[in-house]
Amino acid sequence: IQMTQSPPSLSAPVGGRVTITCRASQFISTYLNWYQQTPGKAPKLLIYAASNLHSGVPSRFSGSESGTDFTLTITGLQPGDSATYYCQQTYSFPHTFGQGTKVEIK
Amino acid sequence: EVQLVESGGGLVQPGGSLRLSCAASGFSVSDNYMTWVRQPPGQGLEWVSVIYTGGATNYAEFVQGRFTISRDNSKNTVYLQMHSLRAEDTAVYYCARDPVQNTGWHTLDSWGQGTLVTVSS
Numbered sequence: 001i002q003m004t005q006s007p008p009s010l011s012a013p014v015g016g017r018v019t020i021t022c023r024a025s026q027f028i029s030t031y032l033n034w035y036q037q038t039p040g041k042a043p044k045l046l047i048y049a050a051s052n053l054h055s056g057v058p059s060r061f062s063g064s065e066s067g068t069d070f071t072l073t074i075t076g077l078q079p080g081d082s083a084t085y086y087c088q089q090t091y092s093f094p095h096t097f098g099q100g101t102k103v104e105i106k
Numbered sequence: 107e108v109q110l111v112e113s114g115g116g117l118v119q120p121g122g123s124l125r126l127s128c129a130a131s132g133f134s135v136s137d138n139y140m141t142w143v144r145q146p147p148g149q150g151l152e153w154v155s156v157i158y159t160g161g162a163t164n165y166a167e168f169v170q171g172r173f174t175i176s177r178d179n180s181k182n183t184v185y186l187q188m189h190s191l192r193a194e195d196t197a198v199y200y201c202a203r204d205p206v207q208n209t210g211w212h213t214l215d216s217w218g219q220g221t222l223v224t225v226s227s
Contacts, residue, residue: 033213035151042200042217043143043151049211086151090212093164095141097151 001025001089005098013106017075020101022087024068031091032070034063037100038083046085047072079105108132108216110201115221118191122225126186128201128218135177139204140184141214142175144197144223152197157184159207169195191225198222 002025012018022032030050035043045054047063050070060076074081082105087098114126128140142154155165155175163175174187184201199221202214 031212035214042220043214044217045213045215048213054213054215088153093156094166095153095212097153100150
């Protein structure tokens, strides 16, 4: 299963809002996770099952699903949100990742 | 506290072999799916392999037949044996826990710090 993320990168101001999209090449129900990775660090789980917030993740992060399209939205952007965000499908093995979206906070 | 510590990375020549280790603490590797994910320099994440609680395994097509995942329950450690290494295998290799048996959903909720494998002559 191929996962296509867009855009590859984006920039937004502190306090702003960004939306990242991930499209699956086939039906994956809601078997979709989102991760955040800052430079030099391991990824961190943000959202699982398309829209469920992982423990400890701020409610500024949210996820949604529409068919084979999935969206990660971050509101009230903070400087610490500068990172690369990845989607991952877990519908079937191999659990493929999207190419990533780099978010810069201005 | 859940912790994963990878080791075993380094410089290896093309065609060579290397074994990575992932020592876990704070939980049992035998009670979880354990996964290896890699990240080539400056690139995105690539899912590599998984070992299920029952011991079955699964691999990405690009490592099938060259890599083997295993675990030692007595040492609470997961391994990735890599053979016939190629330049394109150069990456930081992470191990991660997938607590699907407890949660019902596949996630990678805990990650190690990664170990760098460089394949070059």
